[in-house]
Every structure is written in C-alpha cells, then in structure tokens.
Amino acid sequence: MPVDIDIAHVARLARLDLTEDELEAYKSQLSVILDHAARVQSLEGDPHVESAHPLGLVNVYREDEVRPSLDREEVLAQAPESVDGFFVAPPALDNP
C-alpha cells in the first residue's frame, strides 16, 4: 500500500506549528517508517482482539467519596500564568 501523507493536516491535528522544511523532512521519514509498519498487513487470519491487558482486567470503579486532593497553590505554582486560582490562557478565538 503506497503511503501518501498530508503532513500539514496531520501536524495541524497534532497542534504542532512546524516550518515547511520541517514538514518535508518529517514526511519523508514517516514514509520510510510506515512502509515498514505496513508489514502488519501481512498477518494471516483474524484473531479476536479482546483486551490489550495480559491479565484480562476490566474497568474498575470506586465509590464517589470526597477525598483530599493536591494543594491548589502548589499546583498553580507550576503554571506559566495563573490568576485568582485559575489557569490563564489567551482567547480561544481570534478577535475580529
């Protein structure tokens, strides 16, 4: 299967602001890797995919109890910018 990658689209999905040169370099490297990875298509048969977990664990639940959480000040101290107990980010949309 020939691997044709719309690398600019993939970079946009991944939120990576790359230059044209970087995009070209990654595109050619990804082609080589995907060429090798496409060997998964040589698998014969169709095994049943049940769980990635070797011990067959299922989802776990816990009681919805109030418990102590991380200290808010300590957590916010790691943020690039915070105000009044909130993380600060620029607007989600461009200002017209």
Added chain:
Amino acid sequence: MSFLTDLNIVEAGELLRSGEVTAVGLLEAVFDRAHKTEAQLHAFLTLDYGGARAAAEAADDHLAAGIDQGPLQGIPVALKDNMCTRGVETTAASQILAGYQPPYDATVVTRLRDAGAVIVGKTNLDEFAMGSSTENSGYGTSFNPWDISRVPGGSSGGSAAAVAIGSAFTALGSDTGGSIRQPASLSGIVGLKPTYGTVSRYGLIAFASSLDQIGPLSKTVTDAALTLETIWGHDPLDATSYAGPYPDPASGLDLGVSGMKVGVVTELSGEGYEPEVEAAVARMIDQLAKAGAEIVELSLPTFEIALSAYYLIAPAECSANLARFDGIRYGHRAEGATTEALMARTRAEGFGPEVTRRILLGTYALSAGYYDAFYGQAQRVRAAIQEDFARAYESVDVLVSPTSPTVAFKAGDRVDDPLAMYLSDICTIPSNLSGHPAMSVPIGVDAQGLPIGFQVMAPALGESTMFRVAAEVERLAAFAAKPQLAEVVS
C-alpha cells in the same frame, strides 16, 4: 582496592546492620563516584544532595533504633527522570517540562521512601522515554562506562550507566519496548520488565499506557528481585493495577534449571545479529543444557511483525498521552494570540525531533481513513503475538534470546536513521505487546570488551520462574568484568 560502591544490596545491607557502614557513608561513596564520573557519563539530570542526605540520616536513625524497613533501607537508589518526585525537578528529559516540580510523588517513589531507600537523583533518558540510546534527551546524551564513545542504550540509559559505574546501588527505569532491558544489556547489568500491571504507573509520565511498565536496573539478579519486591503491588491510583496474588520473585533463586524446559526463539537470530552476540547466547544455551535444562527450538512467526505493530501502537498512544503538554497548566509556554496558536507553538518549541516524529506518526495512524489499516491491524497483530506466546508456553517454561542484536553502538551512529534505531528493540518488543515479564542478564563481553545480555522471557506472573532461570544464567556466566571507566576512577 575495593570500594563501597562495588557492594551489592545484600552485602551493603549486612554492613549497615552490623554497624560497619552507615547509610550516610554509602551515600557519600555514591556521590563521590558520581563526581568522578559524571563529566564523562552524564548519567544524571539532577542529583538531590539535600533530600538524599536527609533520607540517609533517617535510615541511620531507624537502624540505630532497631527499626528494620527491609532490604532497601539506607540503600542509594536512582530514578529515571520520568517518575514524579514532589518538589524535585522532573522533566522526562524534555525541554517542554524544564523546571517542572511535581506536586506529588509517583507511587514507586512513595514505596521506596517508605522502605527507607535513599533517592540520590534523577537519571537521563531519551525524551519521554522515546529512544534506544539517550541521544534523544533534551539535555544531552549519556555515555557508556564500558566505552565512553558509545551510548549506554535507552531509554533508561542514565539509570543503566549510574548502576554500572556505582553511582547508585540500584535504579528504576521504565520499559515500553525494551527501555530497561536493552540499556541493562548494553551496560553490563541486570534489568527487567515485570508483568504489566504489577508496578503502579501512577506518577510515571505516560508514553504508551498499554505498554509502559516500571522495573529495576540492578547489579545482580538478587538485587533486582529485592528492588522489585519493594516497588510492586496493587495500587488503587492506577486503574490497570493488578490486585493479586503476587508471585515471590526470590523463591526459586537457588533451585537451578534441572528439568526445566527452555525455548529458543528461532526468529530472534540471523540477519542483523552480531556474530559475537549470537555465539555468547549459544554458549549460554549449551551451559543451561549441561545444567539439566531441556532445550527446545521454537518458532513464533508473529515476532517478525512485532516491531511493525509496535511502531503503530506506541506512537498512537503517545500522540494521545502527549496532548496534555500544551503550555497552559505546566512547563514551557510560547507566545500566541489564541489558545490554539499558543499550544501549537509551545509544542513545536518544546518537543525534540523524535517525539515530534512519533506524535505525527501516531496522529496519522489514528486519523480517519487509516485507522483500520494501521492501528486496527496492529492491534490484531498484538493479539496474534499473545496467541503465539500462549502456544509456546504450553510446551516450555521460559523463552530465551539475545536482549539486543548488537553490543553498545557508537554515539551518533544511528541518530539519522530512525528505523535502524528502532531495530535495537527487536528482541524486547514482543514481551511489551504481550504484557509478559522479561529480563536481561549479562553473560560476557565481546572482543572489544563490550557487554552482551541474555534475555529470559516468562508468561504473565511467571516472575518466580523467570528469576529462577536468570539466577542460574548469572551463576553459569560468572560475569565479573568491570567497566573501563571503573578502572580509571579506582
């Protein structure tokens, strides 16, 4: 002349309990070794002098008061820098986390502290554990104490180099595709990945969550068992944690291999394998036969495509896990007029080339139109590998192979060829895809004096069997070589 740093955990523990050495004395010896070798090795990103000193003094106080916290009490331990340590910088060797001080400890860190272990510092790795040489670190490469022009392997290369040179008695690493076993092999020490789910991943900075598993890098098989016993066990903070019962890894260390069936995987040999590595592994298999094991050659055909499946599944999971690094809540932030522009610039600036490559690869493999051909098919290969393993374990107790097809390679040799680098993990990846335990034990050196590792694989929760065989391999190999750099500093 012998040094405190040459001791193993059992020997050091005896001296601590007889009062011949103190935990502070062991720590000073370890820091002295680090000071003499870090300029060449760069095994550590952070040495925590203050925290380590306080922990060593506390261990000495407890010992003096007759409080025995177990085999790791007072023992200097190094941690791969993708495990969170409260208040101590944790970067996963990424510039995007420069300066990050976690507000909590990983569960393994809590367990080590509760056992009286002395955490000396945070070791170097490939950025976010993606790589096989530490050359993808955002803070510079680590080097191999057996030959400082070569890499120590990776991604847990800093932990491997630190234990090999004596800058820690034992260390923790994480293994997603071989990242404990391959550096242990290239650095001449013991390393193992336990059964998936047995060591909590809470506080481990995630790379590929269905594959990641923490485990020990140690000087001896017994030390590895003691380290594993300290860190594993059920943890409600990790939804994939195994509740029990747990095997006793040390229960069979002295039993030998008489009557055991050892499977040799035919796929893990041939083209790409160095002749000296293959010869050393073949010699060990002969020795195991002479020691009473029955040797069975086995074919596990899906191993041929395990690497391909891995390089779809791991990047897919990585692309999702690393979405959290966005410049909003922690770590590096770039300027941007909108949230999206800020995120995209932050990530482009903060991630190195290999991490960027894998995020792109994973995003592509998961994207509409390609999902079933790549990710879906890789999951089917994974299931087929688990079936192959299950069939093999119907007729043998363990499987064996080289750990790495080559000895330690020169720094710079593979950096421009991602696929060649990925092939370093060809022997280790199947056990990650199956979730089974696997272990590397040093068995000799090649003509250049570089260590060769022997891999023992076992079924899920087969740690007792795996350790039993590994201990016999260790006895038969009688590996006594020392790294070149150790001669220089002695």
